[in-house]
Amino acid sequence: MKGCIFCQIVAGEAPCDLVHEDEGTMTFMDLFPVGKGHLLVIPKAHSENLFEIPEAELEQVVRHTRRLALVLRQVFSPDGIAVHQLNGAAAGQTVFHYHMHLIPRWDGDPRAMHGRVRGDAAEMAENARLISAALAEFSD
Numbered sequence: 001m002k003g004c005i006f007c008q009i010v011a012g013e014a015p016c017d018l019v020h021e022d023e024g025t026m027t028f029m030d031l032f033p034v035g036k037g038h039l040l041v042i043p044k045a046h047s048e049n050l051f052e053i054p055e056a057e058l059e060q061v062v063r064h065t066r067r068l069a070l071v072l073r074q075v076f077s078p079d080g081i082a083v084h085q086l087n088g089a090a091a092g093q094t095v096f097h098y099h100m101h102l103i104p105r106w107d108g109d110p111r112a113m114h115g116r117v118r119g120d121a122a123e124m125a126e127n128a129r130l131i132s133a134a135l136a137e138f139s140d
């Protein structure tokens with residue numbers, strides 16, 4: 001979809017720190033992370049939100065979200081992992097292409113849902129590499 005930043009990432013027209021890609025989904029680092037290891041899992045096909053996404057695509061995204069949560073836990077040993085997904089501007093959604101956030105959390109972390117500062121490029125690239133390598137070894 002024209003003008004959608006996540007469609008541009010899927011098309012290779014905009015960069016991202018890629019963690020995983022398959023036929024239907026993509027996983028990459030959030031550009032404005034709330035904390036270390038903040039990931040986004042998206043369907044490749046454009047759907048604005050939960051109201052629009054076809055069930056079969058949602059199933060693929062959820063399957064990956066679960067696997068990535070297990071992998072994040074293994075890689076970073078957080079105290080918890082927040083998974084959230086916003087529908088509509090009123091709910092706080094800012095990119096209107098369906099996505100699941102995965103955010104490792106440590107005790108005492110502020111519970112923000114959006115970061116304000118662009119992540120350090122080298123750190124995000126390294127985290128993408130670590131998560132991707134752990135995912136390749138992962139079996140459930």
Ligand code: 5GP
Binds near residue numbers: 029030085086
């Ligand atoms: P939402 O508010 O829609 O749930 O979350 C959108 C998320 O996308 C935000 O956490 C924001 O930091 C992230 N984001 C916005 N633009 C880009 C981008 O160009 N690349 C990446 N990797 N993340 C982005």
Ligand code: ZN
Binds near residue numbers: 004006007046047
């Ligand atoms: Zn899109």
